[in-house]
Amino acid sequence: MLRHSINWLTTVYTSNPLRKLLNRGLAVVIIICIFSLIPVVAALALAETPSLRIFGTALLIPGFVINWWINRHGTTQGAVIMTVLMVLAIFTAVDIQKYLTPWGQPIIIDIALICPTLIGAFFLSPWSAIWVAVIEASLICLEGMYMGLTNDRVINFAVFGPLTLVPIAALIALLAQMYQNALILSFDENARLAKLLHSDEYTLDHILATMDESGDHLSTP
Secondary structure, three states, rough: OOHHHHHHOOOOOOHHHHHHHHHHHHHHHHHHHHHHHHHHHHHHHHHHHHHHHHHHHHHHHHHHHHHHHHHHOOOOOHHHHHHHHHHHHHHHHHHHHHHOOOOOOOOOOOOOHHHHHHHHHHHOOOOHHHHHHHHHHHHHHHHHHHHOOOOOHHHHHHHHHHHHHHHHHHHHHHHHHHHHHHHHHHHHHHHHHHHHHHHHHHHHHHHHHHHHHHHHHHOOO
């Protein structure tokens, strides 16, 4: 029963073996995010967080559910939407001000900032991680300006945020590229072996048929 449920939840409709494998992995991530957000919303409510922030975080849950359904169709749209949702999650479930430290103080780079680059690299395109890092750093700076924070805090992250995030994203992209290349080589090798096996079976059947025909001729007086 459990195995059947997991197979159904991670079903992807596509003939592309690489995309099928990536989207099945993304389906697992989406499901984990859905169940992880429920206690997060509860914790925000108990902590008397502003209602708008709680509502924004809660809206991510149906967003993830819709994206799970889109992801089943075997396209990259699910990975694109998932990357966008992970970036939005930073602005709803995380206090942005902790990243915008005053000038001269070290900036904070945590898993919340790295998660969107991981999603983009492993499930969309390896080198999209760099663009995701630049976009989320830019959005954090814009959010800081909108919140009316001092210029030195915004400038501090605008300078050192990309200088820290982009190299991390590049490393993640390199690892994702190596991972996808290994998968492609594995698929190609499996296809070659299947073709070779099919060819050997055909040859064996042909030899056996020939031997049978020869035996019939020898047994005929």
